[in-house]
Amino acid sequence: MRATVLVRPKQGILDPQGQAVESALEHLGFSVAQARVGKVVDLEVDAASVDEARAQVEKMCEQLLANPLMESYEVEIHG
């Protein structure tokens, strides 16, 4: 089963990478109020059901893929 994890810097955490992207976009003439840069992790999970896959991936996020002090995460299961 395919899964995607989106990892984002939490609101309130200074994200200098996002700020650099924001100012580069402004230099290109785009009007951007805010840019934040996170990560995408695509996974192929061995699971019998969507619920089981979700439970597994949530565990992966808690243990390794995200650091709860600074990041939030979102799990998408593609079936």
Added chain:
Amino acid sequence: MASPQPRVGVVTYPGSQDDRDALWALAALDAEAVPVWHEERELPDLDAVVLPGGFSYGDYLRCGAIARFSAATAAACEFAEAGGLVLGICNGFQILCEAGLLPGVLLRNESLRFICRDVPLIVERDDLPFTSRCTAGERIVIPVKHGDGRWFAPPDLVRELEANRQVVLRYGEACNGSVDDIAGICNERGNVMGLMPHPEHAVDPLLGSADGALILASLVEAARERALALL
């Protein structure tokens, strides 16, 4: 009876860079410096452990996030839980934070630039096994070299750490954007410390500063006391 040479281990992860300098500096400060390979599930007989700087496992995902799960890190965590002395330098500090042995996390420098220079530090505590040779309030100079050294924790956690006196070192000038200019912290028990500056690169005046020896010699001395206590 001659005082024994304390045995101080230095873990080498794939991607560690400062393990050899740490071994060299500890030996120069009269410790028996013991290399420890990252796959070792059990530490050899040691009086202290150093997790060195570098880019363990390529620093993929987050700095220290993968090294945290290596066999030697698990062994170092057990050693710390039993009261053993553990010092994490730079990447070693990042690993200790990821492993939960120290609070907070190290983020990308505010400037987005890799910082490599001597920085002044203010010593906040001199009553730890890592700082007994320092004096509280003293200004020392030790180099930093990192891209991800901005220590961060939420405000309530920072208040708790300040109240517990867990801040050991602060930058004496703007450096990487760390909360409260924090450069080094310890756990509540005081047997685990992490810092971003590199004391092992400052143990001889020829290297620009010998102030790093204050930290490492404190550790060697504390390790020696522990070795003697076991005799």
